[in-house]
Amino acid sequence: xxxxxxxxxxxxxxxxxLVLAEIGINHEGDFEKARRMxxxxxxxxxxxxxxxxxxxxxxxxxxxxVPGNASESIWQIMERCALTEDEDARLKEYAESKGMIxxxxxxxxxxxxxxxxxxxxxxxxxxxxCNNYPLIEHIARFGKPVILSTGxxxxxxxxxxxxxxxxHQVPFALMHCTSMYPTPYDKVRLGALxxxxxAFPDAVIGLSDHSLSNYPCLGAVALGxxxxxxxxxxxxxxxxxxxxxxxxxxxxxxxIAGSRAIFLARGGxxxxxxxxxxxxxxxxxxxxxxxxxxxxxELSGDNIWVKRPGTGEIKAVDYPSLLGRKAAxxxxxxxxxxxxxxxxx
Numbered sequence: 001x002x003x004x005x006x007x008x009x010x011x012x013x014x015x016x017x018l019v020l021a022e023i024g025i026n027h028e029g030d031f032e033k034a035r036r037m038x039x040x041x042x043x044x045x046x047x048x049x050x051x052x053x054x055x056x057x058x059x060x061x062x063x064x065x066v067p068g069n070a071s072e073s074i075w076q077i078m079e080r081c082a083l084t085e086d087e088d089a090r091l092k093e094y095a096e097s098k099g100m101i102x103x104x105x106x107x108x109x110x111x112x113x114x115x116x117x118x119x120x121x122x123x124x125x126x127x128x129x130c131n132n133y134p135l136i137e138h139i140a141r142f143g144k145p146v147i148l149s150t151g152x153x154x155x156x157x158x159x160x161x162x163x164x165x166x167x168h169q170v171p172f173a174l175m176h177c178t179s180m181y182p183t184p185y186d187k188v189r190l191g192a193l194x195x196x197x198x199a200f201p202d203a204v205i206g207l208s209d210h211s212l213s214n215y216p217c218l219g220a221v222a223l224g225x226x227x228x229x230x231x232x233x234x235x236x237x238x239x240x241x242x243x244x245x246x247x248x249x250x251x252x253x254x255x256i257a258g259s260r261a262i263f264l265a266r267g268g269x270x271x272x273x274x275x276x277x278x279x280x281x282x283x284x285x286x287x288x289x290x291x292x293x294x295x296x297x298e299l300s301g302d303n304i305w306v307k308r309p310g311t312g313e314i315k316a317v318d319y320p321s322l323l324g325r326k327a328a329x330x331x332x333x334x335x336x337x338x339x340x341x342x343x344x345x
Contacts, residue, residue, distance in 0.1 A: 284310025
């Protein structure tokens with residue numbers, strides 16, 4: 001089975017899903033808010049926090065484009081929310097001091113270089129950069145695992161990015177994503193997970209979700225997702241364009257617990273478990289006498305039937321084969337029948 005390792009954590013179908021708490025820019029440029037979100041994610045049992053690395057001058061030209069989930073231009077948002085390299089370094093050190101994995105999404109070549117200087121264990125590439133092949137090529141040269149979100153891209157454009165990662169022999173994961181904020185449930189399209197796994201059988205598959213609940217992520221685990229990502233905030237009353245689609249510590253705790261439960265529950269085959277035997281002992285039905293039966297008497301629905309517990313020798317499945325046969329010995333009412341008391345003649 002496919003597996004990648006991020007800071008020693010195995011990620012793949014044979015391992016519990018890795019939940020990425022996407023802090024992103026929910027700190028609004030406030031370093032202390034960012035630290036608090038690390039604390040709260042850690043307290044919720046989260047293994048991994050993810051930020052965004054923005055070097056604005058290398059990322060975009062000045063513009064007045066307003067994202068659909070905001071009321072100001074993307075330039076103004078990033079100018080306010082971008083952290084310095086020193087702040088990124090301190091947050092990475094702080095998260096790792098708690099035993100957590102620190103990840104960040106670079107939105108430019110300069111941001112990728114910054115993260116490489118910081119020594120990140122892996123790279124998360126956002127959906128907007130899925131077809132930014134020059135940037136993917138640049139990141140792939142670092143030789144570290146890549147988690148690639150695929151919103152706003154079809155299989156053909158994803159394939160070009162995957163070809164770059166394969167050429168550089170980079171372990172990679174593909175995250176299905178719908179780039180709508182928030183994403184209506186009927187636009188989540190969990191069926192795309194199977195499309196990605198079929199088209200890219202060497203990829204670890206996950207879901208980066210922008211809906212308003214944990215439901216799609218939990219459903220994705222049942223369908224084989226090994227990575228789950230949702231935006232995260234300590235307080236849903238804080239300002240910020242991504243707050244509406246963010247989970248809080250309670251949601252995060254539930255996502256971690258639920259995803260692990262579903263991981264343990266998925267798979268397997270239909271059959272009888274040895275551990276079901278105690279239940280079998282009382283729940284199965286066996287053939288019993290429903291009145292006293294004399295030796296030589298013919299067995300019929302008037303003197304035998306099936307009742308619990310399941311500890312008798314002759315189970316309900318054999319009831320039809322007994323009808324018309326004779327008792328080889330006397331059988332008392334409520335006695336479980338045995339083959340030794342059944343005539344073979």
